[in-house]
Every structure is written in structure tokens, then in C-alpha cells.
Amino acid sequence: MVATRSAAGPGRVRTGPVEGVWRFPVPAVEASVPRTRHAVRDRLLAQGMAGVRYQELVDDLLLIVSELVGNAVTHAAELSPEVITELTVGSDWVRVSVEDGDPYRPKALESDAGRTGGRGLLLVKSITLQAGGVCDVERTGEGGKVVWASLPVPREEAR
Template sequence: MESRGSCPAHPASYEGVWRFTAPAVDVSVPRARHAVRDLLDRQGVPVQDDILQGLLLIVSELVTNAVRHAALLSPELAVEVAIDAEWVRVSVEDSHPYRPTALETDHARTGGRGLLLVREITAQAGGSCDVEHTAGGGKVVWAALPLKTQL
């Protein structure tokens, strides 16, 4: 069997892509976070605890944003978890066309900093994040983190 680049010839047993949908309501935030944690546990993903905690906070922030800002045009959201040998990527998709941006830090505000937090957690872990448009006119907000802390 031929190996391409740095991809192993045989994927690790925990690798794969999982997707689930949820209504765009508040209760979906903790449910999505628990579903992602349970998936990583079930699959035996060797993720470091600091990365796991950051990833779960990112899931909470992305689902919260979809619930708060997209529910009117997108009554359902989708969460996808993609895992390979070195990375885990979480994304939240909704049908709302608005492309959010990370807001500047404003210490007087008590909210509105979710994407800024996602960007900070991602950068500290050595990962990446972005927002992409979908073919159907909605968007996907995603973050990819290494399974191990980058030195």
C-alpha cells in the first residue's frame, strides 16, 4: 500500500468524521459540548487535557453564537467533528448568511467576545480557525487544534 506525504498508510482507530444536528436553542449548547466530549472519549482520541478543555470551550462558543445570532433564519445547526492522527477540527454550520467577525476587546461589554475567545484559544494551541460560506448560502465556523500542545 502506498503512503502519500505524511499520511499514515493505515489511519488510527480514532480517526473519522462525525456530524450531528441540533435545534438552535439554548439547551443545545451543553448538549453539543457533552456530545463532543463523549465522542472523543468513545473513540479513544489521545488529546491532551488542555487542548480538550479549549476545544470544549470553542464548541460552546460556536454553538452559542449560532443559537443567539442565527436561529431566526436557521432553526437547526450542525456540529461536525473531524479527527485525524494529529488534529481535531470542530465546526458549526447554520443557514444564516451573516459572516461574523471577531470583535475587538471591549472590557466594558459583558458579551460579544465569543469569536475573539475562539481565536485566542486556537492561536495559543497552535491551531487555526475561520468562517466559510456554504453552497446553500449559510456559513460554517470552524477551529482546528493539534491533539498535542505545539512546542
Template sequence: MEILGSVPPEQGQAPPPRTPMAYEGVWRFTAPALDCSVPQARHAVRDLLVHQRVPVTEELVQNLLLIVSELVTNAVRHAALLSPEIAVELSIGRDWVRVAVEDNHPYRPKALEADQGQTGGRGLLLVQAITAESGGAYDVEHTAGGGKAVWAALPLAPAVSVAVRATNPRRAR
């Protein structure tokens, strides 16, 4: 497993020595490009966050799961013909969590303004809004195999949020 750090140091400076947090790492799993993979991806991400004891707030978890749902749904709906399998990658650093959904379709999706009469088509707008509101980043990258990876990275909330809940229930309200 490759351990990824936070922001790299400025050029010419040595990175400060640090011990990785126990929850840091990169996990990747694949799933068929089917509708049933959407809830499976959500559950896998939630379970991994719990298993690794990542210091996340419930709001961050909900935002992250919504992003996973939207990105996996888009891959299933728009890339399944050229990509019968998709990959979900969760990268967790000391100060951030990043989710990427990769498929083999070369089309680079764009967030489209949907009109009031449409019931769908707002998924990427939602991902962008959640990411921006959280102070995170969102992008689409081409993969070496000719497909794409759509990703969003969100900053982790201060670690005290989980510790406070566990030790002082009055402060967690």
C-alpha cells in the same frame, strides 16, 4: 463515514501508505438552535473523544469544549431566526481535531473588540486566541446552501500523554 487524513502530500508526490488510526473519522450531529443545545453539543463532543479514545490532553479537551460552547452559542443567538437547526461536525485526523458549527444564516461573523463595560461579545476573539495559542487554524466558510460553517482546528498533543497517564501515574503529574 469518511476518513480524512492529515496534510496532503506535495504536488507530484504519492501519499505515503498508512493505516488510519482507530480514532480518525468525521462525525456530524444536528441540534435545534436553542440555548439547551450548547451543553448538549459540549457533552456530545466530550463523549465522542472518550468513545474514540482520541489521544488528547485535558487542556486540549477544555480548549475544544470552550470553542464548541462559543460557536454553538453564536449560532443560537445570531442565526436561529434563519436557521432553526444547527449542525456540529467533529473531524479527527491523526494529528489534529477540527470542530465546525454550521447554520443557514449567510452573515459571516467577525471577532469584535468588546469594550471593558460589555459582558459579552468576546466569543470569537476567545476562539481565535485559543486557536492561535494552540498552533491551530480558525476560519469561516460559506456553505453550498447559502449559510456558513465556522470552524477551528487544533493539533493533537503527542499520543504519549494518554498512554503515560495510564501506565506511569508519576509522569502524568
């Protein structure tokens, strides 16, 4: 899991997280879910998103990562031996995306009390909308898909 780009210029006064893009490629196995979640958490904290101001954002992002990587491992592993999570930190937003090689475009299932499982994407959409963000599923140039969610960074409170 390697950083691909980070932007924090010299002399820059930082009032929010340090911007950058990181990719976390992992094998499509169950152990990759907590491994990716921990790597994303560590990167978010290293980018300055520790403390009360960012707690809800970090919690939401980690739940989204867990659901999306878990879905890719569960449903796409046969056609995609590797899953790639990308974390993009901007000054006003954070985006997480999970890419796999399976062409099937998932749909959020409606809530059904009699059914176990199958509501991960619905949960991701719900968390994203509640946070004021957006999410979607897109095709990749290689024929797979990327599922992503972008959440706003909480503004610094006026003093």
C-alpha cells in the same frame, strides 16, 4: 447525533486518537449548547482522547464548541432552525465546525472592558492560536456559513 464515519483498521497500531467524522445536528435553542458539548466530549473520549496527554486539547475543543454553538443559537436561529456541529478527528489534528443557515459572516470583536458579551469569536480565535491551530469562517453552498477551528493533537512523549 450519529457517527458518520470512523477509521480504525484491523491490525492498526494506535498511538493517537481513532480517526473519524461525526455530525451533531441540533435545534437552534439554548439547550443545544450543553447537549452538543456533552456529545462532542463523549465522542472525543470514545476516540481515545482521555488522560493527561489530551486534557488541554479536549478542554479547548469543548470551550470552542460551546462558544460556536452558543453564537449560532443566539445570532442565527431566526434564519437557521438547525445548527450542525461536525467533529473531525485526524491523526495529527482535530477540527470542530458549526454550520448554520444565516449568511451573516461574524467578525471577532476587539476586547472592550465596558461591554458584556460579544467576544465569543475573539475567544475562539485566541484559544485556537494559542494551541497552534487555525480557524476561519466560510460560506456554505446553501448560503449559510460554517465557523471552524482545527487544533493539533499533542504528540506522544518519547519514553
